[in-house]
Amino acid sequence: MSNEHAAGHAHPEPHLPHGSWWPFFLAIAMSLVFLGVVMGPVVLIPGALILAVVLVGWWMEDFRWWKTNTGTGPGMARAGTLLFISSEVFIFGALFSTYFTFQRLADHWPDADVHFPIATVAFFTLVLFSSSYTIHQAEKRLKQGDRSGFNKWWGLTILLGTIFLGGQIYEYVVLISEGHVLGSSQFMTTFYMLTGTHGLHVAGGLVYLIVVWIRSLKGQFDEHRHAGPETAAMYWHFVDLVWVFVFSVLYLIPAYVLH
Amino acid sequence: MTAAAEFVMKEGHDKPRGLRRWLTTTDHKEIGLMYLWAGFIFFILGGISALIIRMELWLPGATVTDGEAFNEFFSLHGTTMVFLWIMPALAGFGNYFVPVMIKAKDMAFPRINALSFWLIPPAGILLWIPMVLKGVSAVNVTWVGYAPLSTTFDNIGLDMWLISLLLLGVASTLGSINFLVTIFKMRGPGVHLHNMPLFAWAQLATSILLVFSLPVVTVAFIMLLFDRNFGTHFFTGPGSDPILYQHLFWFFGHPEVYVLILPVMGILNEVIPKFSRRPIFGYKSMAYAMLGIAIVGFLVWAHHMFTTGIDPRIRAVFMFNTMLVGVPTGIKVFNWLATVWGGKIYFDAPMKHSLGFIWLFVIGGITGVMLGSIPVDYALHDSYFVVAHFHYTMVGGAVFGIFAGLYYWYPFLFGHRMYNEKLADWQFWLMFVGFNLTFFPQFLMGLRGMARRVYDYPEEFTLLNQISTVGAFMIAVAVAVFMLNVAISHFSDRRVYADPWGGARHAEWQLWEEGRVVHGEGLIVDHEPTPLADQYRLEKEASA
The missing domain is CATH 1.20.120.80 (Cytochrome c oxidase, subunit III, four-helix bundle)
Known part of the structure; x- marks a missing residue:
């Protein structure tokens, strides 16, 4: 706790994230993409689309968390x-x-x-x-x-x-x-x-x-x-x-x- | 305000409730709990397949199942127990307790931590769903999936098995990176590498093993997937090398067995001093022995391949390295004994399981050194002796250790409830006796030449097989008793808010009593709790 004062105000102590839907959906999307590699486009294409949406969601959360200084430092x-x-x-x-x-x-x-x-x-x-x-x-x-x-x-x-x-x-x-x-x-x-x-x-x-x-x-x-x-x-x-x-x-x- | 009241108040804090809470949580403690629950569900599934295997082996010949189904059941059993029970359960303990023990407010990457967990349910579903799909058979090429056997079957169930393993590989790689960064970068006030609890050291060694071994097997699985689906010839066909698969697989596969045992040794490092009322003997030698096991663990993989005809000089080196692992392992066993020696021993359930672990794991370990010797391995390779050996380490070792952990940290994991000691006693003895009944006869059968992975056997082995089957059902009853214990404690009114074991209060217990370990809340430690060594000194002075 004390070292962040020493480091100046460049890095105020970030606060912990509370909950996110994206890990859950990213796991599903990854499973579909992996499965799609052997099952063919019927699974791969929807899987890739879901993956794209989830990643955008994940990174938009990063974007918001940057502004609110959320994370582990x-x-x-x-x-x-x-x-x-x-x-x-x-x-x-x-x-x-x-x-x-x-x-x-x-x-x-x-x-x-x-x-x-x-x-x-x-x-x-x-x-x-x-x-x-x-x-x-x-x-x-x-x-x-x-x-x-x-x-x-x-x-x-x-x-x-x-x-x-x-x-x-x-x-x-x-x-x-x-x-x-x-x-x-x-x-x-x-x-x-x-x-x-x-x-x-x-x-x-x-x-x-x-x-x-x-x-x-x-x-x-x-x-x-x-x-x-x-x-x-x-x-x-x-x-x-x-x-x-x-x-x-x-x-x-x-x-x-x-x- | 008491710690208890504070706890209740914080629980009511504006957090999502019900299913949403669990699906969106990034709290390491809640994720740890989900790991443990998911692991236990797969423990039941893997256990049921084990019982089917044992029922089939009650009599020689095809009785309960046929050879085809038998192959599926033991392959599912192996894959499930290794990747979906022991690993998630240990990751659960690690997730829950490592950050608390090192006074970190959470894991370093909370969202990735949740991702690691959420990859487990789809992987488990992919592994098991062929059992209910018509015309698809589940994995039937053992948990190792050697080529060319695994490239022969044109069965989508096998591809699903591979994808399941790839997903679990991604999950564990991310999880291990998370543990390492947490341990190296997130330690709270007063916690250094050389005074953090040994459980965290165990998780550190385990994570090093996983980070560097998983990528290799991932490549092997992808190549196998390509051989099966995209017309490549990595492991079968002209210019290919089936032995290469074994090298790549065991480069991961052997470190993997230390991945299954090191965190359990970590649990013992917590339990044994606590219930002997003495500080752990040789803290540094314990920490570096685990690191030593991890490092030498990378250099022994080819002892699984002595009979494949690899270069005798290579074999000799791997035999030497294999024997070498016995040294750090021996250090750990002797340190545990030295901790217990002269201590005031309390035989509560966690301690019983820990002492059971030492007993059984030493048998498993010594038979491992026997198998590591090339001539012995020639005689016993692929016999039931090998099956008995690794079940003594994986069940006698890992599973007994997991139960020790479940009982030791029971009030953390089950919302301030406490188990019934009498039922736990029944569970331990049923499991201990049942375990030895199941697996000791397998040493004898193996020495007399009974082959593993076959549904049939010569008549002369009938009696020993039947003893083994009876033992397996005793283990099943023991597990049922444990579940009953959990159910009873859930409906009882009794709650514990103080360390039920007495003696020196290890970090996690101290913080827990202060009401700082709250599900869904990051840990905040603004003071330097009493160092463990001082606690043992104070306790000794008080009792003198």
């Missing part, structure tokens, strides 16, 4: 994000283990008929890496109290992330049109699992970046209260870092070392 989100990221490391660890296991078992690795356009992928890689720079600039601006600078750099980050994701989708379209689908070979399976998992992380990250952006455009976050943008940036850097490994293992090593 800053610092929680930072620690939680760090732990979440370290848990995610093991997801990618398991996927890479699978990749290397299959590589060890295979006679030819990668498939002889798969040729990635390294230059194009390198361009999109550069785009993603620069988004790490822009998000860092945005964060720096916010901590200096420059909210409009934050909004510009943050918007630029969203743009760069979207370009990267677009590049990924374009690459998938080309590969599928060439007949390289998920089940074509062990290499393609692990390729799609790794890039797909990474792509989902980029997509999820983008959604959260947009949520932060909208909240910021509506006047939230400043040099004292910036847990939202800060955790979003931490997560975004992590997603970028994972791409270093994905790009090296899936593109560079097969193209320049194994061939």
Whole structure:
């Protein structure tokens, strides 16, 4: 209780939330989406729609709670994000283990008929890496109290992330049109699992970046209260870092070392 | 104003009532209670399937069910007991008591805490609903779901099982992150890592295990789902590796069994000193032994796979690591005994269950070390010896510990009511004797070669199987006695507002007596309560 006086009036003691419908509905929405993956669009589409509504509801509650200073205090989100990221490391660890296991078992690795356009992928890689720079600039601006600078750099980050994701989708379209689908070979399976998992992380990250952006455009976050943008940036850097490994293992090593 | 009157007044505070209160609550105590209730419902379901299994095994051959249904019942039994009974029940205790013990006003992420709980009912429904759907069979590939068996059946019930496990995985990952952040960042005045109750340490070690092991099995389950539905060949087909599934599964699966036991050890760390009237022996060694179990727990998974033909050098390393887990576990057992030694022992129900735990868990643990030895494992793999071993740890250990916790914190969990000691006595002895009758014969059957997971067996095992079945029904009666006890206490007028156990008042009891532990209200601690060590000193001086 005493340490918040020491910290000045930047962080007045927040008060606890009292009740929310969203956890209950989010659980239902998640169950429908997961089930929809195997049951097909009849379950998936309504599930995804409910999920979208619930997430908007959840974030609007965040928006209100920011104004009324409801929650458990800053610092929680930072620690939680760090732990979440370290848990995610093991997801990618398991996927890479699978990749290397299959590589060890295979006679030819990668498939002889798969040729990635390294230059194009390198361009999109550069785009993603620069988004790490822009998000860092945005964060720096916010901590200096420059909210409009934050909004510009943050918007630029969203743009760069979207370009990267677009590049990924374009690459998938080309590969599928060439007949390289998920089940074509062990290499393609692990390729799609790794890039797909990474792509989902980029997509999820983008959604959260947009949520932060909208909240910021509506006047939230400043040099004292910036847990939202800060955790979003931490997560975004992590997603970028994972791409270093994905790009090296899936593109560079097969193209320049194994061939 | 007395604590009691204050409690009644706060309860009437403008909170939503009825169903809405429970559906929208973000209070860690109310969520903890919901975990416990949900867990208990699944305990009954898992117990019923266990009874069906035991009835089928009363006589050799297909009698009560056939082989197909038998596979479903024991797969459901395993999945339910592990993921929907023991884990939620322990998460319930953790949710309720960790924030109180460390004097945090709530969990770090109250809404995510509620989300973790609310994922459990849909997961349970997905697991069990195939039993009532026509033409769909429930999970029938054991709780581990090894490929290629699990990729062979074209049965939507299996996909629902996988989705159920994925949902529970998300729930536990979020829950563990929540616990870790709570323990590291939310501790109240005067609470440090090295003086917080050992129950919180247990939850800390458990959460570390879950945060790093669940993502791996999540990947394995998703790959299995893809193999079953989207034409991939992760675990069957050319260039695939069925052993990879086992590695990924047991990288989680073995830490998981420590996830089921560590919080229970945490409960014992609270109960044993309280009922021996002595402070816990070796606080730091207890805390770090739990951390040690968690860390070494990550390095033993391949002892489940000794018979798969993996590299003998790898096997030797995993055998060594497996034996190593015995060290921190032994430290804990000896510390408990040293706590009891020379103490003034009170044999109330929580203490009976705790001492029962030590007795049974040591049998389970030592047979575990036996199985961890490669040659013994070769002989006993997939026999009833293994079944007996892990039931001694999971039932003799985890479930006895859960009952110890339920009795110890009864007035918290059941609205200031108190259980009937005589009925609790009946429950304990029925369960203790019934448990040993059920599972000790399984050691003998396993040593003589009876295979697990089969509905049929040679005639010579009939008597031992029948003893085992009788024991199983005794456990069922014990559970019924417990439920009767809860029902009777619910309708009795007796209320307790003070620590019923006497002796040193541990943090949660002290705050509870002060009327600060109020459902739906955050905990506010504006003073530094008496440190536990001082309480034991004062008590000793008073009794001297």
